Amino acid sequence: MKINTSRRGFLRGAGVALALPWLESVQLLAQDAAPAGPPRRFACIYFSNGVDPANWWMKGSGTAMELGPAAAPLAAVKQDLLFVNGLYNHQAFINPSPHMGRMANMLSGAPVSADPSVIKVGTTFDQVLAQRIGSRTAVPGIALGIEPNELRLEDGLSMIYGSNVSWVSPTKPATKEIYPSRTFDLLVGDGKGRKLDKSILDAVLSDTRSLQTRINPTDRAKLDEYLESVRDIEKRIDRAGKEERLEGWRPTLKQPNMPRPANEIPQNVPDHMKLMLDLIVLAFQMDKTRIATCMLNNDLSQMNFKFIEGVRGALHLDLTHNGKSPELKAMYLKTNQFHMQQFTYLVNRMKQIDEGGKSLLDSSILMLASNLYDGDAHGADQMPIVIAGGAGAIQTGGRAIDFRKAGDDNRRACSLYLSLMDAMGVKLDRFGDATERLPHLTERAG
Secondary structure, eight states: OOOEEOTTOEEEETTEEEEOOOOGGGOOOHHHHOOSSOOOEEEEEEOSSOBOGGGOOEESOGGGOEEOGGGGGGGGGGGGEEEEESOBOHHHHHOSOTTTTTTTTTTTOOOOOOOTTOOOOOOOHHHHHHHHHGGGSSSSOEEEESSOOOOSEETTEETHHHHOSOEEETTEEOOEEOOHHHHHHHHHTTSSSOOOOHHHHHHHHHHHGGGGGGSOHHHHHHHHHHHHHTSSHHHHHHHHHHHHHHTTOOOSOSSOSSOOOOSSOOSSHHHHHHHHHHHHHHHHHTTSOSEEEEESSOTTOOOBOTTSTTOOSOBHHHHHSOTTOHHHHHHHHHHHHHHHHHHHHHHHHHHTOBSSSSBTGGGEEEEEEOSOSBTTTTOOSOOOEEEEEOTTTSOOSSEEEETTSSSOSOOBHHHHHHHHHHHTTOOOSOBTTBOSOOTTTTOOOO
């Protein structure tokens, strides 16, 4: 088993991350060993098939901001939001497939392979973050969803494109977890879904002794003492809490504050969504991961929204492809409002969690987005995007920016992603089709 030591001070093996005491030999960097406050987190919440454009609008700013009917549920948290309109992905816009060519590349801006036998798109920016900063937590990143992957063809292309918004490489989507219980086990266990029991700890302790040959005698004695101290599980948990204090910030939770979900997938869609959003909050609060995506539905979703009052037995796909039928458009609006309610729930939950003078939301960037604008027309000339929190790097405060009218030619969504990665501490020269950051993100509401 290969043992790795990170700059933050972990021994890693078999999926277990074991926090180290200070070792001069390992030369931990000061900024990794002693963060001044809570770390920044990022989550993307995806909903499929866009919005009804006639009802998706924002006027004014700050407390005076008015929201159209589709966005109305967000009014409860509008002071925490930045509405970003007018951004698009060029490769999605030019792809002839109105769905498969405009979904999997939402977070990468990459072209989708036109060859049905070749699955290829692009690494998404959430996974770039997980690859660059994911070693600081037990779980690099999580990709959650409500509907399972579909394997049928659509437009001659695999529905794997329509089932995954997060891609770890151009040819591999992130493993999307739709079972709340397995997500819980991933977060509360050892980072690979296993319970953190004595047998796993023993395996790690045995293999990590190879580190002793690579450090000086003083550090070796210190490491021996440390390894012995963690042999008992209860002492290990207690020691981990003390080590967090040395860093100047510690998670507000050491143990989960919610019960383990049942093994079965919830049959009630709102319950399922709420549970997955609660698990994102738990993951961030326990600092088990800092990167998350959650798909509220797949593209071309087969989800039945009959649980919403006034929606009568129609699949989401049918409501969004409504041919401008007034009856179906009215039900489509209700699904838009339902999706906004889920995001509002997440924002409110994170606002209520204190991390020592700051809320969990204050240290997070949440992005709500869909791959299409007008779902009925398959409009890919822009995307509805809402940002909450901002983590001190992006000004929210009840603002709306329409980049079609902002006097700037740069409408690339990948420019936004470069800015978001900057805010998370990952700086790239280019990403997707963008080399420039998006302007106006740091301006305060008027």
